[in-house]
Amino acid sequence: MAPLRFFRxxxxxxxxxxxxxPVQMLRRDGHTPxxxxxxxxxxxxxxxxRAPAPQLRPADRRxxxxxxxxxxxxxxxxxxxxxxxxLARATAQELSAAVERFKPLPPIHDLRPAEVGLAMVxxxxxxxxxxxNAGEATVTRAAVRIEGGxxxxxxxxxxxxxxxxxxxxxxxxxxxxxxRIAVEEALGPVRARLAAEATDxxxxxxxxxxxxxxxxxGED
Numbered sequence: 001m002a003p004l005r006f007f008r009x010x011x012x013x014x015x016x017x018x019x020x021x022p023v024q025m026l027r028r029d030g031h032t033p034x035x036x037x038x039x040x041x042x043x044x045x046x047x048x049x050r051a052p053a054p055q056l057r058p059a060d061r062r063x064x065x066x067x068x069x070x071x072x073x074x075x076x077x078x079x080x081x082x083x084x085x086x087l088a089r090a091t092a093q094e095l096s097a098a099v100e101r102f103k104p105l106p107p108i109h110d111l112r113p114a115e116v117g118l119a120m121v122x123x124x125x126x127x128x129x130x131x132x133n134a135g136e137a138t139v140t141r142a143a144v145r146i147e148g149g150x151x152x153x154x155x156x157x158x159x160x161x162x163x164x165x166x167x168x169x170x171x172x173x174x175x176x177x178x179x180r181i182a183v184e185e186a187l188g189p190v191r192a193r194l195a196a197e198a199t200d201x202x203x204x205x206x207x208x209x210x211x212x213x214x215x216x217x218g219e220d
Contacts, residue, residue: 087171
């Protein structure tokens with residue numbers, strides 16, 4: 001595994017072998033430069049943008065909830081996780097362009113004003129080893145509620161309060177069944193860019209691939 005490096009004002013996404021834990025996020029009062037971790041993994045350089053199929057367990061079913069209802073709830077949760085991941089990787093310009101499609105917006109209440117803190121970044125050697133603490137990364141989070149609607153939440157790397165609030169607004173709009181398709185279409189350019197970056201990363205990795213052959217000498 002390559003060493004962990006930090007880049008100031010880098011837009012590179014966090015690597016697949018690392019994840020942030022928002023529960024361990026600490027409030028930071030002083031000014032700290034933007035730090036985002038990046039790692040080069042020769043096996044996989046980018047995570048798939050498509051959400052995996054939900055795995056429903058018996059414990060996931062609530063009392064009085066049918067299996068079909070529990071399955072639909074699990075699918076909705078998985079889809080929301082995918083949309084929040086897309087919002088976290090979108091740029092400020094992409095998020096602003098997406099929100100413009102839904103103006104004028106209803107009144108929005110800030111349940112949790114955008115704040116910057118720290119999240120522990122953990123890693124696994126080879127992707128399947130024991131987890132270890134690699135360091136801390138700067139994270140911005142926000143939570144908003146649309147009047148008469150749902151609550152939107154966002155977590156993203158770096159110091160970007162405005163971008164975090166915009167992402168939370170789009171998350172709340174996505175939860176409205178009447179606007180869900182429109183939000184998906186508004187984020188289409190973001191998914192296209194992420195897919196192109198993932199393809200480019202795979203091609204660069206494939207160019208460095210080395211095949212080893214073993215030649216066995218037969219008996220004369």
